[in-house]
Amino acid sequence: MRTTAELELPVSLDRTGAVPLHAQLADALRAAVRHHHLAPGAPLPSSRRLADQLGLSRATVTTAYEQLLGEGFLQARHGSGTRVSEHLRALPSPGPGRVPAALPAPRGTAVAGVVVDLRPGQPDTARLVDAAWRSAWRAASGAAVPDRVPPPLGLPALRFEVAAHLRAARGLDADPADVVVTAGTGDGLALVVHALTALRGRPLRVAVEDPGYPSSLRCLRRLGAEVLPVHVDDDGLLVDRLPARRGELDAVLVTPSHQYPWGGVLPLERRAALLARAQEAGALVLEDDYDGEFRYGSAPLPALAGLGPQHVVHAGTFSKVLSPWLRAGYLLAPPHLRGALADVRRDLGEPVGGQAQQALAHFLAGGGLRRHVARVRRDQAHRRAHLQQLLSEHPHLRARGAAAGLHVVVELPRGTDAAAVLAAVAGRGYELADLAEYAVARTDLPPAVVLGYGAATQAQLRGAVAALAGAARP
């Protein structure tokens, strides 16, 4: 049987573009399957062979194959290698005139090799699929399927488990009745903004951290909120710069356990001041606890919501402890918001599927999450220690915010052009983020890059730090 290695596959890769090579390769293979260049059941060449043929690293090909395996386009069988899924046999042909535009032709100088994405946001999922994970999903997907929508605030069993998790992991006196299941932090933020907008009867004024999380900012603006950027320093939000008068502020969005992206942990006195200020102004505090499970060294501060449960909505996510692939998270909200939150869900729909909620409830109830977090936290502590050690060998690179989370900010020598440094580092095969991308309104940020190590290998960290140190030499 012919394999793709012997076929003329329409794979042309843009080695200078913004799309990672593995994604381009996956696109090309998907198109080949769709347009019957590759038949259902056809064997694919080994990753090594395709890598040689296309002048790519083997990791790039492996990543593309894994993506397509996950999507069901490919199947892997022990001993017989990777094939185009047999399931695709049943499909009608897409018909003529439906062939999408070919991938862009290569431009610029070709750089052979993979681009390693070390922008923040990726957790380590390598060890997630274990017996407990499979058993949780089996229980969820083998059960009879109810004939109705899941309850608007989420499945009681999952809300119960999340409350137990918050009590154990985040020191919160959580009642299951105050837990709301979300499709992740963005969904949770949108839910609160909708509910609060309805309660106030007008668009909201929301204070955000500067620098901060660009997605939250876009979410707030999309929902009609006015955004008030407030500077952060090494310890997090400069609380005394918040508006204090009643009516000037409806909500404050903060990341107290690990300021995103700057890395500070909001000290207790600022937490108290924040709650007092919010109460004065009649504002709700939205605590985005995106990676609160990852703390190293010092004892963690409990979540902010524990200090003022009537004024704080605590937003957590399974994106960092499990994977953003799940689209699942939760809110812990004061009881006075419950009705307004349920109304939003009834109007706009409950987004989180019942099967995923059942699987998560099983996984948490059986201790799978607790064990996975413990395992991953150890791995992440090793990565972090390794990265800090690598950075410490370069006195012109200054790491910040490594006490928690899955990323560090690396400050570059004063006067360095961070964009030029990032371009040079990308030329060596590593994609990092520019701190300036996270600025809301301020223009006084030092030149710095953000490096996410959550899914990185030691070799990748070594390579990235060497490339960064070289490019940023003063």
Next chain:
Amino acid sequence: MRTTAELELPVSLDRTGAVPLHAQLADALRAAVRHHHLAPGAPLPSSRRLADQLGLSRATVTTAYEQLLGEGFLQARHGSGTRVSEHLRALPSPGPGRVPAALPAPRGTAVAGVVVDLRPGQPDTARLVDAAWRSAWRAASGAAVPDRVPPPLGLPALRFEVAAHLRAARGLDADPADVVVTAGTGDGLALVVHALTALRGRPLRVAVEDPGYPSSLRCLRRLGAEVLPVHVDDDGLLVDRLPARRGELDAVLVTPSHQYPWGGVLPLERRAALLARAQEAGALVLEDDYDGEFRYGSAPLPALAGLGPQHVVHAGTFSKVLSPWLRAGYLLAPPHLRGALADVRRDLGEPVGGQAQQALAHFLAGGGLRRHVARVRRDQAHRRAHLQQLLSEHPHLRARGAAAGLHVVVELPRGTDAAAVLAAVAGRGYELADLAEYAVARTDLPPAVVLGYGAATQAQLRGAVAALAGAARP
């Protein structure tokens, strides 16, 4: 070992309230587990025994048990009956002061027996969990979990399968690139409204059917749209009443394949007029094809989107062909909207989890959906024929809209008080909907009830029709 039959369970049921008895019982059992009245591993009495003890029908107890099994609160083992889940052992105690208020005490006269919910919206899921379903989920949940968010418009494999489904089942020349995965029709509607609002730069004016789907109305209003109700008749939307001038209308939301709830199938000439009118006004047509897969007798009209693919967004859902429990659906949208739709997803988040998307892609690719729809369509045709036969025995009941879908409108004799009839029917144990609940602005609707038969047994249909015929006797 003691079972709940010998325990003093705090189960007090309100037999006259709005909450179905099975839901009240499930709540009470959940609370008993949570507050350690029932320990993990404790056996529960048989459904027959608990039914006797509480004066409930056995079906009520079975429904409550099934709900709790689905949520993971209970476990069932062959031969050893139903028990409280062992998984709950690991949980910390909720602590004192956390006991929620008891269920309300019974009031009014107690009516022993179950209330059968025959309001529209429930599909038949009894035969859904088969080998293909389990295999699809096993493939999805056993695969390596990617460390990122699914693509903003959905997994390519699922978009590909949905396009194939739309070509085969709805006669649409669908390109996978134009498919957007949604968390159901509400999410799809919100997505389009956000995208169109951004493109127009102002709140939208959206025409809706009167009577129509109350959830869509609430969704539109929640997102700031102005709603223009337009009357429907036996054939669906009165297209010539739509505003025709440019700027007067941004979108029209219609259910052409089976007007919801009135039941008309929009004739071809009105479809053509609708598209012409929308084009004149510069408006987008939103085709809510909520049950387009269920047509009986006459050949189905292909979806409206086939007539004007540049002006129509076709919204489909897996809620009726599989279950609303899934929270999954799709849009087929004109290419000119693709960028705006993806922008909304990037800002507000992709709600549909990767595992569910993978499982659906597998299920569709393997032919599982096609086989399930064929099977369920046969069952539904039987239910519908049985229901029509039952109704035909009562000349004072006039059925409408039975050519498609999973519900009928039953018109009552002129001058009947529909609310009083519904109350009498509820007293006989059957919950139906009042057509008046679906009115947007009109007050001229005839007295009528809406009866959903999607998940009903023949005995339930017989009982409900007898109760209705008796209560509505002129």
